[in-house]
Amino acid sequence: GAVVSQHPSRVICKSGTSVKIECRSLDFQATTMFWYRQFPKQSLMLMATSNEGSKATYEQGVEKDKFLINHASLTLSTLTVTSAHPEDSSFYICSARDSGISFEQYFGPGTRLTVT
Amino acid sequence: AQSVTQPDIHITVSEGASLELRCNYSYGATPYLFWYVQSPGQGLQLLLKYFSGDTLVQGIKGFEAEFKRSQSSFNLRKPSVHWSDAAEYFCAVVSGRRALTFGSGTRLQVQP
Numbered sequence: 001g002a003v004v005s006q007h008p009s010r011v012i013c014k015s016g017t018s019v020k021i022e023c024r025s026l027d028f029q030a031t032t033m034f035w036y037r038q039f040p041k042q043s044l045m046l047m048a049t050s051n052e053g054s055k056a057t058y059e060q061g062v063e064k065d066k067f068l069i070n071h072a073s074l075t076l077s078t079l080t081v082t083s084a085h086p087e088d089s090s091f092y093i094c095s096a097r098d099s100g101i102s103f104e105q106y107f108g109p110g111t112r113l114t115v116t
Numbered sequence: 117a118q119s120v121t122q123p124d125i126h127i128t129v130s131e132g133a134s135l136e137l138r139c140n141y142s143y144g145a146t147p148y149l150f151w152y153v154q155s156p157g158q159g160l161q162l163l164l165k166y167f168s169g170d171t172l173v174q175g176i177k178g179f180e181a182e183f184k185r186s187q188s189s190f191n192l193r194k195p196s197v198h199w200s201d202a203a204e205y206f207c208a209v210v211s212g213r214r215a216l217t218f219g220s221g222t223r224l225q226v227q228p
Contacts, residue, residue, distance in 0.1 A: 006159075034215045043206065043218045044160075057213065093159060095216075103148045103167065103210045109159035 002028050004096050006108035013084055014116055021079045021111045023094030029074040030096035034105065035067075038091040050077045084115040118143045118211045122219035129197050130227045137192040137222050139181075139207030148210040149190045151181055154221075155203045163205075166190060177201070202226045 003026040013019050023033055031052045036044040048069050049057045056069035066088075068080040077096075081088055091112055095105040119142040129135055141147050148167050152160040164175025171183040181192045190207060204223050208216040 032214065043220045044216075046211075046213075046215045046217070049213045049215055091157075097214060103214060104150075104162075104165060105216060107152075107160040107162075110157075112157070 002096075002098065002106040004094065004106045004108040006092075006094055006111050008111060009109060010112045010114075012114045012116060015085055016083055018080055018082045019084055019113060021081075021092055021094075021113075023077045023079070023096070023108050025075045025096040025106070028096075028098050028106075030077075030098065031074060032097045033071060033077040034095045034097070035069060035077075035079050036093045036095070038093060038110075040091075044093060047079075081113065084113070086115045089113055089115045118147075118209050118217045120207050120209050120217055120219035122205075122207055122222050124222045125220070126223045126225070128225040128227060131199050132196050135192075135194045135197045135201070135224070137205050137207075137224070139190045139192065139219060140188050141190060141207075141209045142188065143209055147190075149181075149183065150208045150210075150216065151175065151179070151190075151192050152206045152208060153177075153203045154206065160206070163192070197224075197226055199226045199228065 005024045007022045033050040035047045038044045047062045050069045050071040052071045058064045071077040093110040094108045121140045150165045151163040163179045164173045166173050166183045204221045207219040211217045
């Protein structure tokens, strides 16, 4: 089956620093990847849609200068949280859609970010 | 805009009992619907999906769901719950950007 990996799985950083999270599709090509955010005991909220070779599309209320997304290849998208603050602490989950016509998405295992 | 409602925040059932988790969606066209399960601190695992065809969908781990257009529902069922089924369950619908809009989730607790 299609596998999506995320790295790191868990990261702790100090306030004001930047953190990069990688999302990789291991056995398929993904022209589109999605980044979601999940606060404790809450649902997943879409942050942005990442398309290979073009700028990401951000959802309303998501700061594009704070959450930098790069989708440089068909198997890799990165999310960089810049100048992180404690309120950015959350569970970040990526998903990738096969380049075919399927609507199915494959989810990564998530990255737990804690900003101290 | 698409939306998904899961009316039950928390459900507790006894092991061996049947289970039904409710999901209602709001979508203008034919919806593409999913059920996912999430264990604490973990990612999402797809249980089943509905795109078209037979409205009764079979999934993994003995789960099934029935799409009812007239009721805008896609309820998840299992005839006999196991202790390992305790987790958070999310219903989702494909949205305009092909991303997913998730319901608020239902936390399932299984009593011995």
